[in-house]
Amino acid sequence: MITHRRRERAIAIxxxxxxxxVDALGFMxxxxxxIAFMSGNTTRLGVGAVRSLSTAFVPAVVIALFVLGxxxxxxxxxxxxAWRRSAVMALVTGLLALAAGFxxxxxxxxxxxxMALAMGAENTVFERNGEVSLGVTYMTGTLVKLGQRLMGVLLGGDRWAWVWYFLLWVGLLSGTVLGSFAYLRFGLQSLWFAVGLGTVLTGLLRWWAPAGH
Known part of the structure; x- marks a missing residue:
């Protein structure tokens, strides 16, 4: 996270x-x-495989779709x-619009x-040399780094390095809360709000700079 420029961090949040x-909409x-948290689905898949194969079907399908995305x-x-980041974001936005249409x-x-395809694809917005440099749909690694940076503060290191990891976590939590409220009011038509945000992010990624510059 700290190796990325400030505006890239803002986009990541x-x-x-x-x-x-989107995960809140899918969960409900x-x-x-x-839809976005595959560690949770993997646990559901493992438990379902032991208790009842029928309950393992949904997480297995969503995991496969996520990987395909x-x-x-x-x-x-x-x-x-050079403009691959905005192209991937346009793909994500298009898939979310298609989901809203369905x-x-x-x-x-x-x-x-x-939705599952879109969340898989979203993780490749920050891809460098074929590897994802910043995952945006899972928080375990981010929380580990947050803990490490906080300990670094106690040991006399950079006092502010932890902030960006904390903001990533807050971003996910805030999105989940908003998605839950939106679902209770609008159902899956709430996806159109996600499409709106995706469109804005696509434009920003296109306008700011080519990937890798």
């Missing part, structure tokens, strides 16, 4: 908010399964050159498929 928002739609995002990264037509599983 917004992306975690978007991920939390699927009754306890995740990562693959598609990586392909876009490789094929679109939801409006009553095709809930169509919406779920597009």
């Amino acid at each position: 917004a992306l975690t908010g978007l991920a939390g928002y 739609t699927l009754g306890g399964y995740f 990562v693959m598609i995002g990586s392909l876009v990264n490789h094929r679109t050159g 939801a409006g037509a009553g095709l809930i599983w169509g919406a779920v498929v597009c």
Whole structure:
């Protein structure tokens, strides 16, 4: 996180908010399964495989779709050159718009498929040399780094290095809270708010600078 420029960090925090928002919509739609948090789905898959194979089906499908989304995002990264970050973000936004369209037509599983693909692809916005340099849909690693940076403060290190990791976590939490409120009011049509944010982020990534510059 601290190796990225300040505006990249700001985009990353917004992306975690978007991920939390969409994950909350998916969680409430699927009754306890995740759209963006694959560690949780892996636990659900393992428990379901022991207790009842039928309960393992949903997390298995979502995990597969998420991985496919990562693959598609990586392909876009490789094929679109210097402006690859905005291209991946446009892909994410398009998938979320398609999900909202499916939801409006009553095709809930169509919406779920597009949401899971979008969250997988979102993780490739910050990809360097074929590797994700900053994950935006999972917080375990971020919280580990937060703890390390806080200990660094106690040991006399940089007093502010922990702040960005904390803000990433707050971004995800805030998005989850907003997504939960939105779902209770608008259902999956709340996805259109995510599409709006995705459009703004696509424009910012396109305007600020090519990837890697």
